[in-house]
Amino acid sequence: xxxxxxxxxxxxxxxxxxxxxxxxxxxxxxxxxxxxxxxxxxxxxxxxxxxxxxxxxxxxxxxxxxxxxxxxxxxxxxxxxxxxxxxxxxxxxxxxxxxxxxxxxxxxxxxxxxxxxxxxxxxxxxxxxxxxxxxxxxxxxxxxxxxxxxxxxxxxxxxxxxxxxxxxxxxxxxxxxxxxxxxxxxxxxxxxxxxxxxxxxxxxxxxxxxxxxxxxxxxxxxxxxxxxxxxxxxxxxxxxxxxxxxxxxxxxxxxxxxxxxxxxxxxxxxxxxxxxxxxxxxxxxxxxxxxxxxxxxxxx
Amino acid sequence: xxxxxxxxxxxxxxxxxxxxxxxxxxxxxxxxxxxxxxxxxxxxxxxxxxxxxxxxxxxxxxxxxxxxxxxxxxxxxxxxxxxxxxxxxxxxxxxxxxxxxxxxxxxxxxxxxxxxxxxxxxxxxxxxxxxxxxxxxxxxxxxxxxxxxxxxxxxxxxxxxxxxxxxxxxxxxxxxxxxxxxxxxxxxxxxxxxxxxxxxxxxxxxxxxxxxxxxxxxxxxxxxxxxxxxxxxxxxxxxxxxxxxxxxxxxxxxxxxxxxxxxxxxxxxxxxxxxxxxxxxxxxxxx
Amino acid sequence: xxxxxxxxxxxxxxxxxxxxxxxxxxxxxxxxxxxxxxxxxxxxxxxxxxxxxxxxxxxxxxxxxxxxxxxxxxxxxxxxxxxxxxxxxxxxxxxxxxxxxxxxxxxxxxxxxxxxxxxxxxxxxxxxxxxx
Numbered sequence: 228x229x230x231x232x233x234x235x236x237x238x239x240x241x242x243x244x245x246x247x248x249x250x251x252x253x254x255x256x257x258x259x260x261x262x263x264x265x266x267x268x269x270x271x272x273x274x275x276x277x278x279x280x281x282x283x284x285x286x287x288x289x290x291x292x293x294x295x296x297x298x299x300x301x302x303x304x305x306x307x308x309x310x311x312x313x314x315x316x317x318x319x320x321x322x323x324x325x326x327x328x329x330x331x332x333x334x335x336x337x338x339x340x341x342x343x344x345x346x347x348x349x350x351x352x353x354x355x356x357x358x359x360x361x362x363x364x365x366x367x368x369x370x371x372x373x374x375x376x377x378x379x380x381x382x383x384x385x386x387x388x389x390x391x392x393x394x395x396x397x398x399x400x401x402x403x404x405x406x407x408x409x410x411x412x413x414x415x416x417x418x419x420x421x422x423x424x425x426x427x428x429x430x431x432x433x434x435x436x437x438x439x440x441x442x443x444x445x446x447x448x449x450x451x452x453x454x455x456x457x458x459x460x461x462x463x464x465x466x467x468x469x470x471x472x473x474x475x476x477x478x479x480x481x482x483x484x485x486x487x488x489x490x491x492x493x494x495x496x497x498x499x500x501x502x503x504x505x506x507x508x509x510x511x512x513x514x515x516x517x518x519x520x521x522x523x524x525x526x527x
Numbered sequence: 528x529x530x531x532x533x534x535x536x537x538x539x540x541x542x543x544x545x546x547x548x549x550x551x552x553x554x555x556x557x558x559x560x561x562x563x564x565x566x567x568x569x570x571x572x573x574x575x576x577x578x579x580x581x582x583x584x585x586x587x588x589x590x591x592x593x594x595x596x597x598x599x600x601x602x603x604x605x606x607x608x609x610x611x612x613x614x615x616x617x618x619x620x621x622x623x624x625x626x627x628x629x630x631x632x633x634x635x636x637x638x639x640x641x642x643x644x645x646x647x648x649x650x651x652x653x654x655x656x657x658x659x660x661x662x663x664x665x666x667x668x669x670x671x672x673x674x675x676x677x678x679x680x681x682x683x684x685x686x687x688x689x690x691x692x693x694x695x696x697x698x699x700x701x702x703x704x705x706x707x708x709x710x711x712x713x714x715x716x717x718x719x720x721x722x723x724x725x726x727x728x729x730x731x732x733x734x735x736x737x738x739x740x741x742x743x744x745x746x747x748x749x750x751x752x753x754x755x756x757x758x759x760x761x762x763x764x765x766x767x768x769x770x771x772x773x774x775x776x777x778x779x780x781x782x783x784x785x786x787x788x789x790x791x792x793x794x795x796x797x798x799x800x801x802x803x804x805x806x807x808x809x810x811x812x813x814x
Numbered sequence: 815x816x817x818x819x820x821x822x823x824x825x826x827x828x829x830x831x832x833x834x835x836x837x838x839x840x841x842x843x844x845x846x847x848x849x850x851x852x853x854x855x856x857x858x859x860x861x862x863x864x865x866x867x868x869x870x871x872x873x874x875x876x877x878x879x880x881x882x883x884x885x886x887x888x889x890x891x892x893x894x895x896x897x898x899x900x901x902x903x904x905x906x907x908x909x910x911x912x913x914x915x916x917x918x919x920x921x922x923x924x925x926x927x928x929x930x931x932x933x934x935x936x937x938x939x940x941x942x943x944x945x946x
Contacts, residue, residue, distance in 0.1 A: 262863060283623060285811045302811055306625035313623060317616040321558070333550035334624045336535075336543050397861065405858040422821040426862040446869075449826050507824035 233257040234381050234413045235280060239289035242275055249275045251437030253289070257415055257430075259380075262408060264428035264445075265417040266514055271434045273417040274314055277385050280415075281306055294381060307335055310374030310382035310412075312367075315389055320359025324352050324369060328376070335377035343376035346406075364395035371399070375406055382407055383415045388423065396420075400427055425510040435518050445510070452513045453488040454506040457481055457499035465524050468494055473520035481524065484508070484516045547626050551634035559607055563642040566600050570650040575657035589654070589696060593703035594767065597647070598735055601707050604642055605715040606727035608635035614723035629808025633801070636715055643711055644704060651700040655693060702770030705789060709763035709796035710738065716800055738764065760788065763796050815844065815851060819860050827862055831870040839879055839890055841938050846892035850880060853888075 233256035240253040249272040257263045267273050278284045280293050282302020290297060293305045318327060328347065332338040347354065350368040352361075361369065367387060374382055384403070388396045404427065407414050418424045424431070425445055432442040441448070452472070459465075459481050465474050470486030485491040488505065495503055508516075535543075574592040609632075612618040621631060714734060721727035742762045759765060766789060817834050819827055838844040850856070853871060857864040871888050874880045881891045917927045 281623065282811045285813050299811070303625045303627060306623070311623060313619060316620055318620050319554075319558075319617055320615070330550055330554060331624065334547050334626055336539070401858050401861040404861045404864065405854075408857070408864050409854055426819055426821065426827045426860065426866065429863060429865055446826060446828070507826075509822050509824050511822060512824075 234259045235263075235291070235293055235415060237276075237280075237289070237291040240276070240279060240286050240291055241288035242272075242279060242284070242286050248437060250279075250286075253434070253437070253439055255432050255439050255442055257413060259413050260411045261429040262403070262414040262416060262427055264424045264431040265415065265434060266419065266421060266424070266431055267417075267434035268419060268518060272437060273434060274385055276434070277311075277383055277415075277417060280383065281309065281311060307337070307377075308379050308381070310377070310379040312370045312374050312382075312384045312387050314385040316366075316370050318358050318366070318370070320357065322358050323354065324356050324358060324361075325354035327358055327369070328354075328373065331373050332376070337377045339376055339378055342378070343372065346372045346376060350402075363390055364392065364398070367391060367395070367399060368402070371402060379412065381413045381415065385417050386419070387416070388418065388420060396423065403427065421510045421514050431510070433514060433517050441517055448510070448513060449507070451487045451489070452484065452508060452516070454482055454484045454508055454512075455488070455491075455495055455499075455503040456506060457483065457495065457503035458501060460498055460500045463498040465498075466522075467498070471520075471522060473516040474522065474524055476524045482506075484520065544630070547624075548630055548634060551626065551631060552638060555608065555634055555638035558611075559604075559638060559642070562604060562607055563645060566603060566642070566646045567649050570596055570600060570646055571653040574650050575653040578654050578657040579661060589699050592650070592654075593647075593699065594764075597703055597707050598710070600643065600646060601711045601714060602728065602731035602735060604639045605711055605718050606721070606724055606731045608639065608715075609719040610721040610724045610727035613721070627809055628812070629805045632716075632719065632804050632808060636712065636801070636804075639711060639715060640708060643707060647700060647704045647707070651696065654696060654700075658692060658696070699767075699770050703767050705792070706764050706767035709766065709792045710735075712797045712800050713763075716804065738762065742768070761792070761795065763792060766792055817856070817860065819862060828866050828870045828873070831856075831862075831867065832873055835870070835874060836879065844890050846890050848890045849886075850888040850890065 235255070235257035237256075238254045240250055241248070242250040253272075253276060265273050265276070275284070279286050280291055280298060282298030282305060285299060290299070294308060296305050298305050319330075322330065324347070328343055332340060332343070350365075350372060352365060352369055352372070358366070358369070371387070374384075388399055391399060400423065403414060403416075406412075416424060416428065428445050430442065430444050431448065432439050434440075443451075454473075457480065459479075465471065465481065465483065468474075468483060468485060469490050471483065471491075472486055473482075473484040475482040483491075483495065483503075485495075570592065573596055574589070577592060578589075609618070612621060622628060714731060717734060718727045718730055721730055742759060742764050769785065769788070815835075815838065817831060819830055823830065825833075835844065835850070844850075850871070851859065853864055853867045856862075857867045860867075871880065871882060875882050875888075879891060880888050882888050914927070922930075
C-alpha cells in the first residue's frame with residue numbers, strides 16, 4: 228500500500244438511515260489510474276458509499292476525500308471533475324439526445340463538445356432521437372457519454388451494466404477499457420456481477436456488513452485465496468487454521484478455504500492425512516466464502 | 528483535465544454558476560410551460576368572460592376569479608416542478624449534476640413566479656379589454672354599488688377607484704398577485720417533500736384550506752383581540768382582502784400602512800424562505 | 815488472432831491468455847514474425863484490463879516466445895524457448911500429471927490415454943487440435 232492517499236480516500240466512514248446502519252466503519256484507497264471494483268451483495272451499501280463520495284448525502288462520522296477534496300466542503304467541485312453513472316438512471320425522456328447533451332454540458336466548465344459529438348457517433352446515438360425512445364443499451368451508452376465528455380480524471384460507475392443484455396454488457400466494458408483505461412482515468416466500479424468485473428479490475432474491495440472485509444489486487448486475491456481438500460487426521464481442529472474463510476465437510480473430507488494458502492500450508496499439512504489437493508477459485512467463489520463462509524465443521 | 532490545484536477565479540465561478548442557472552431555467556420552461564398556457568387560458572377566459580357577460584358586477588367578478596381561481600393556479604404551479612420530477616425519477620439525475628440544491632429549487636421557484644405573474648398580467652389585460660368592449664359607462668355605477676356592498680366607508684384608494692374602473696381592476700390585480708405570490712413561495716417549498724403529483728396536489732389543497740381557516744378567524748373576531756388581528760395580518764391573503772375591504776382592518780388603512788404591510792409580507796413569505804433555501808441548499812442533505 | 819476468456823473459470827485471466835497464445839504458436843497458427851495485437855487493442859477486444867494483457871505479454875517475453883519492440887509492437891519470436899530443458903520437461907510433466915489423474919477419475923484405460931496423446935501430438939503438428 229503506497230503512502231500517498233489515493234484518488235479516493237475513505238476513512239472510518241459511518242452512515243445510517245434511522246435505525247438501520249448501512250456503513251459502519253468503511254475505509255479504502257483507490258490508486259490513481261486504476262480500475263477499482265467495489266463488490267457487495269444487494270443492499271450492502273455500495274450506492275450509499277458512492278453517494279457519500281459525491282456529496283449527495285452527508286456521513287454520520289468519518290470522512291472521505293475525492294481528488295483531495297472533502298465532499299462535505301465542496302461537493303460541486305468534486306462533481307465537476309468526476310464522471311458519474313448512477314444505478315438505473317432515468318434521464319429526461321422528453322428531451323432529444325442532442326438537447327440533453329447540450330443541457331448537461333452547461334454544468335461542466337471542462338466540457339468538450341467536439342469529443343461529445345465524436346463519442347455520440349461512435350456509440351451510434353442519433354442526436355434527434357428522444358431519450359425516452361432509446362433502448363436500455365443506448366440509454367446506458369448515453370449516460371456513459373455524459374460521464375466522459377468533460378474529460379474527468381475519475382469516473383464512478385454504480386452498477387452500470389444492470390439490466391443490459393450480454394452483448395450490451397460486453398460493449399459497455401469495452402468502452403470502459405477503451406475510453407477510460409486507455410486515457411489513464413481512474414475508474415471506481417460497483418457491481419455484483421463478479422465474473423464480469425474481475426477481468427476488468429486491478430483491485431477489488433468487498434463491502435459486507437458495513438465494512439470493507441477485503442481489499443486487494445485481483446491477481447493477489449486469486450493467488451492467495453485457495454481451497455484445499457483434505458482428509459482430516461485424528462483430533463484435527465479446523466479453528467487452528469490461520470485465515471480460515473470457509474469449511475465444508477462431506478463424506479469425512481474437508482474443503483477448507485483459506486485467505487493465504489502459503490501461511491496456512493503448514494498447519495494444514497499437520498492436520499491432513501496425506502497431501503491436501505489445492506483448488507483454484509474464481510472471484511464468485513472467493514466472494515462467497517468471504518460473505519457467507521462457515522467457520523465450523525457441521526457434519527453433512 | 529483540471530486537477531484540484533488549478534485555481535478557478537471567482538469571476539469564472541460566477542460565470543459558471545450563471546450558465547448553470549440559465550440552463551436550469553430553460554429546462555423548467557420547456558417542462559412546465561404547458562401549465563402557464565393552460566392557466567393563462569383558464570384565468571383569462573373566466574375573467575374576461577365574466578366581465579364581458581356582466582352576469583355579476585365587475586367587482587364580484589374580479590373577486591371570484593382572482594381569489595378562488597388564483598389560489599387554484601397557485602396550487603397548480605406549486606405542485607408541479609419537484610413532485611413530477613420525483614415521480615419520473617429524474618430528480619436524482621438532476622441533483623447529481625454539479626449544481627446545488629439551492630440553485631435547483633430557486634430555478635423552479637423563479638419559473639413558477641414568472642408564470643404566476645405572467646398569468647395574472649395577461650388575465651388582467653384581457654379583463655380590461657373585456658370591460659372596454661362593454662364600454663366603461665355602465666361600470667362606474669355598478670362599481671359604486673359593489674363598493675357600497677363591500678366597503679363600510681369610502682377610503683382614499685377606493686374613492687379613486689370608483690371613478691376609475693381600470694385603476695381599480697389593476698389595483699385589485701396587483702394586490703391579488705402579491706398575495707398569491709406570498710402564498711406560492713411557502714407552498715412550493717413545503718410541497719418539495721411530495722413524492723408524486725397526486726400527493727402534492729392533495730397537500731396543496733389541504734394547506735390552502737388551512738390557510739383560509741386561519742384567515743376566516745379574521746371575519747369572526749373582527750376587532751375582538753389585537754393579537755389575532757396581528758396574526759391574521761400576516762396571512763398572505765390578507766393583502767388581497769385589504770384591497771377590496773380595507774375597512775375590515777381600520778388601523779391598517781391609508782397609504783402609509785398598506786405599503787408597509789406589503790413589504791412585511793414580501794419579507795416574511797418570499798425573502799425569508801428564499802434565504803433559508805439558499806443557506807440550507809448549499810449543504811448536502813442527510814437522506 | 816482469436817482468444818477467448820472464460821469469465822467464471824478458476825484459471826486467472828492472464829494465464830488463459832498466455833496458454834492460448836502458446837497453443838497458437840505451438841500449432842503454427844501464429845508464426846515467427848507475426849505481430850500480436852497491441853496491449854490496448856487486445857484489452858479492448860476481450861475485454862480485459864490492460865495490465866493483465868501487459869502481464870501476459872511480459873511473461874511470454876520472459877519465456878522467449880515473443881519479443882517486445884518499442885514503438886513497433888509485440889512479435890512472435892523464432893528463438894527457442896528461454897527455459898532450460900529441465901524446466902520445460904517439468905512444466906509438461908505437471909500438465910500430464912493432471913491429465914493422468916483426470917483419466918483415472920474418468921476410468922479411461924492406459925492404452926486409451928496413450929492413444930489420445932498420440933492423436934493430439936499428430937493434430938498439433940498438423941496445425942489444429944483434435945477434439946475427439
